[in-house]
Amino acid sequence: MYLIFFGYGFASLIPSGSSTGSYLHFLTPGIMAFNAVMAGAVAGGILWADRRYGMLAQLLVQPFTRTEYLFGIMLTSLLLGLGGAALMLVIASLLIGVSTLTILGALAAFGAIALGSVFFGSLLLWIAALVKSNNAYNSIQILVLFFVDFASTVFYQNTSSLPYPIQILMWANPLTYIANTARGGYFGTLSTNDGIEMILLAAETVIVLVLATRAYLRSDVSME
């Protein structure tokens, strides 16, 4: 939806001819990266719903551990992120053609999305483990997703023409790292900056994963 409506909607407003070609080409790796956020939201939603409706308590009295359940959710997030990104790539190739993508570029793009899926999966799991009311969970989730989605380079580049606070927010947003690396892989323009951003994202992912795991292991299994 984003690819089609945002892509075609804004393509008429944004002049082509830059290094990234048309806006649809620019948007494709951004939307692929965006799947990491959507996958993370699903992961958080699974834990939240399982806690809220008592399913978690019913699962955890069976012969497997809490950590295995967590691993299952993270795997779901990872597969959804990668699957969604692959689907976006297929749709984009049908709509506009994808000629610049190399194997190395694809590995970099999908590697960044995989890491991003774990990051956002952990972030949303952390929230789902800490929050105790449905309204609070929904509000925080929407706020986080709205900020992450739009203060990133998914839909537009971080240029000096943007207000400075927005530039800072975009620079600090992990989705920007994922979108930049996916874009670098897509257009074959990977740089040292992308490598640094991936190292930063990996470090942030470890921190958030540890926090999420601790909060999840300490959380009550149900809301009752």
Place this chain on the structure above:
Amino acid sequence: MSAATPLSTPNPVIRAGGLRHTYDGKKLALDGVSFSVEKGEVFGLLGRNGAGKSTLIKAMTTLIEPTEGRLEILGMDARRHGRRIRARIGVVQQGESFEFATVETGLDIYGRLWGMQAAERHRRAEELIEQFGLAEFRRKRAWDLSGGQKRRVQVAREFLHDMDILFLDEPTVGLDVVMRRSLLDLIRARVRAGLTVVFTTHNLEEADYLCDRIAVIDHGKILALDTVANLKRLYIGKQTIDLTVDAPDAPRFYAALRAAFGERGTITVEDNQAVLLVADPKAALAQIVDLAQRLSVQIEWLTVRPNTLEDVFLHSIDAGRDTAGRP
């Protein structure tokens, strides 16, 4: 009565000693609970909402680690061997589960979670569908079922796998009388085959029907623990008076009544209603009427009846309140 005292049983499958649990280090849910459950026993947990029953069940099913105390399930430390314990227990909880799946798919998923082979899963599922009368809605999704049908499915599902102890958290809620009795009889049959059952319920009749021993729990403490027969025997020779007075007069009237009765009877008060347990109901009635006249209080309802397990439950809780110094 052996309240809050560990029983020395020859073959305990559950042994709890001095169990305490607090949520977030603040809310005390279990306060020094000690008991044991013998193999092949049906052990009932009775208590009001928030009494600590669910926390105790969560501890015994390894969903939470008690803050203090010792807890052994099937001879294993519940803190250290959660997974091994869970492989040998079954738990029927109150929440919804597998709502997205049809009855037969839910059974199949459950069997997979327990690592059962396909042929065994299908064979056991067919047996349970027949045994629990699930055939007519076997292809319906759980969210399309009535509350009673969902409950039947949940209980049936737990019998898919083998187990040594079955924990049932209010398993008969929403079931009609016929299905309730059929379920209780089914559990009894499994108990005769060696299964141990820990059972929570608000329905005291079914506790009476099913349980070998009962623990009455309130404010995280076990107030009474004994066989149903022994608990009832405590009240032999006494009778129960149900009393209701005008709501505005209730506090001062019941305060005066408590003072007047002293040690000669126990009084449980809920709003403007009271239940009195007395040895001499005739004298008690005269005293109540006399007190009402002196205080100009209108009596709305006054009746004498034999004791039930419900009275045991109510008076245990009331005695526990007095001991804890609560109103």
